[in-house]
Amino acid sequence: MTIRPIDIGPFKLDGGAMFGVVPKTIWQKQCPADDRNLCDWALRCLLVENGNRLMIVDTGTGDKQDAKFFGFYDLPNGKTLTGAVEKAGYSVNDVTDVLLTHLHFDHAGGAVRYADAGRTTLEATFPKAAYWSHSGQWDWATNPNPRERATYLRENFMPLQANGQLRFTDKEDLNLPGVDLLYMDGHTEKMTLPMFQLVGSTGQPRTVVFCADLIPSVAHVPVPYVMGYDVRPLLTMDEKTQFLNRAVDENWLLVFDHDPVYEAATVERTEKGIRVNEKGTLTELL
Ligand SMILES: [Zn+2]
Numbered sequence: 251m252t253i254r255p256i257d258i259g260p261f262k263l264d265g266g267a268m269f270g271v272v273p274k275t276i277w278q279k280q281c282p283a284d285d286r287n288l289c290d291w292a293l294r295c296l297l298v299e300n301g302n303r304l305m306i307v308d309t310g311t312g313d314k315q316d317a318k319f320f321g322f323y324d325l326p327n328g329k330t331l332t333g334a335v336e337k338a339g340y341s342v343n344d345v346t347d348v349l350l351t352h353l354h355f356d357h358a359g360g361a362v363r364y365a366d367a368g369r370t371t372l373e374a375t376f377p378k379a380a381y382w383s384h385s386g387q388w389d390w391a392t393n394p395n396p397r398e399r400a401t402y403l404r405e406n407f408m409p410l411q412a413n414g415q416l417r418f419t420d421k422e423d424l425n426l427p428g429v430d431l432l433y434m435d436g437h438t439e440k441m442t443l444p445m446f447q448l449v450g451s452t453g454q455p456r457t458v459v460f461c462a463d464l465i466p467s468v469a470h471v472p473v474p475y476v477m478g479y480d481v482r483p484l485l486t487m488d489e490k491t492q493f494l495n496r497a498v499d500e501n502w503l504l505v506f507d508h509d510p511v512y513e514a515a516t517v518e519r520t521e522k523g524i525r526v527n528e529k530g531t532l533t534e535l536l
Contacts, residue, residue, distance in 0.1 A: 251300045251428050253446060253458060255505060255513045255532055256334040258310045259293035261356070262286075262324040263508075268466070270478040280469040281510075288324070291467070291508040293356060295331060296460060297338055298446070300426050304340060305347040306331070307444055307460055308507065309360030309375065314405055323356075331360040332375060345376040347424070350383050351462035352441040353391035354401045354479075357507075362409045372409045381410045384433060385418040386440035397481060398438065432493075436486025437463045437479070450536050458503045458514075458532070464490060467509035471517060471526050494524040503535055 265287055269277040274287075281289040296307035310331050311323070320326060332342055350358050361381060365373040374381065383391075394402040410416040419431055419442060428447040433440050443462050450456035463479075464486065465471055473490050476483045497504060497517050505514045515529040528535055 251298065251446060251448060253448065253505075253532065254297040254299075254338060256295045256297055256331070256338070257292045257513075258295065258327075258329040258331055258334055258360075259508075260290040260324070260327060260510055261293055261311065262288035262322075263291055265289040267478040268508075269469075270476045270480070270483065272475055277469065277475075281467075290510045292506070292510050294505070294507045294509070294513065295334075295360075296444075296505070297335065297340075298426075298429075300428070303346045303426060304344050305349060305426065306335070306345055306376070306379075307349045308351055308357045308462075309348065311356050312359030312361070312363060312375070312406065314359065314362070314364060314369075314372075315355075315403065332363075342376050343378055345379045347426070348376055348379045348381045349419075349424070349442065349444060350381065350387075350407075351443065351460070351507075352387050352438050353383065353407050354398075354438065354463070355403050355406060356401075357462075358391075358406045359403070362406055372405060374410060374413060374415050379415065380417045381415045382417050382419050382424060382442075383407075384420050384440040384442055386420070387438065387442070388416075388418065390439040395481070401479075432459070434462075434464050434486075434489045434493075436482045436484075436489050437477070438481055448536065456503060456536060457500055458505060458536070459497070460505045460507070462507055464493060465504065465506065467506050468512050468515055468526050468529055469509075471515070472523060498524060503532070505532060 265283040293310040298305040365371040391402040432443040512529040518527040
């Protein structure tokens, strides 16, 4: 099995929203903000080659909403997921599985696209793929609470149910050798973190975990650095604590969805708590 991170960012999000209760005087040293208080973030997806399966994890924002909507995020930036898949030597028809960690617009937007230049008909971006979500996350996205309503855009995922490509990881086995799934409920209900058993560069087994929005960047490794978007921030802190302890004990390599510089990092115990150890590209650290 091989994993290739694909960053189809940058896009911009409010620095205050990304760091929750952490003061700007502290976070701006790591993430400088522009005059609108926006910082640059990656839109990192994964391309996973596993036997005769080709899986994509998360799909970025896509391009279905209007210019005003994307203007808030400094999009479009000229990069697309389908362009990246083709650059990797595949066509959209080769993708067998799409795992959506959750259905927020910056993770699920690229799952569905307009089929026509007139932008009237929607279709799955990957016509032959099974699209995987958790039924608990799906229920939240399709009956959204007032706090998450603006990020669950029905056009991003409803066509997948209508055309029969939707599958639920809690009802059916993803059945990919060397891939396990972790579920977290602090950021949103039943966010999925895929965990991969790979072989490291020196031949040793290595666990790689895609952190989704549990730990979106290197700057979010310290437990109190919880995004303002999270629906259950205290639960996120518990989940991060348990997750990071396992990451140290089992020498996990963590991959970040939104870090604008670093694809991946390892973590270590320090006097102040668990902190980043090595950081770099996935290939460098594997
Ligand atoms: Zn999210």
